[in-house]
Amino acid sequence: MTTRPLAQHHLTAPHPEVVALVPRLIEGDILDLGCGSGRHALYLQQQGFAVTAWDNDPLAVQRLTQQTPQAALARITVATPDLNHHRFNGQYHAILAIDILMYLHPSAIGQLIADMQASTLKGGYNLIICPMHDENSDRSIAFPFSFRSGELSHYYRRWHIVHYHEQQATWASPDAPTEPITLRFATLLAQKISIKEL
Secondary structure (H helix, E strand, C coil): CCCCCHHHHCCCCCCHHHHHHHHHCCCCEEEEECCCCCHHHHHHHHCCCEEEEECCCHHHHHHHHHHCCHHHHCCEEEECCCCCCCCCCCCEEEEEEECCHHHCCHHHHHHHHHHHHHCEEEEEEEEEEEEECCCCCCCCCCCCCCECCCHHHHHCCCCEEEEEEEEEEEECCCCCCCCCEEEEEEEEEEECCCHHHC
16 A cells, blocks of 8 residues: 655654554554544554544544545544543554543543553553653643553553653644643553463
8 A cells, every 4th residue: 555654744753652552563443542633543544554533623633634635534533522521432452542631631531541441452552641740840731630650550450561651751732833841751551461361
């Protein structure tokens, strides 16, 4: 299949964690939560995966559908659910939640992660990247939610945690560029395999 470079779609390059995840994946469906204008959805589609892309921002979804060739959109299913209230299930080989959980109400996080885990096929992956609560960070953006130290990894204590780290990084919204700020992030890649199977 011939694909176009992401630059031709005026998209920010995919997160390095997403690029590193691709070699681990087998053929299957991927759910991209908080897809924005589609930098990960389109990249994954170009790698041959069928992608379900959700974002509650209609303008971001409109950018995705308008800038993506029809041939690519044939393998990308787009919707605009409100993840604060939307329950879901499915059979996904991977579910991504990159720079999205911080925009949700804290009371929604536990159920959302439970739905992510239940909707992931055995052997599949969850990739989550989210800012952490850190009073020493340059918090010029006040997010509704941020993880406490160890909180994200605790949700996945029954999964195989491929890697997990908490560290500072510079951040700017890829869809609405602002001056980069320094935040502490929790980054987790976990596989749905019982610890007893390892």
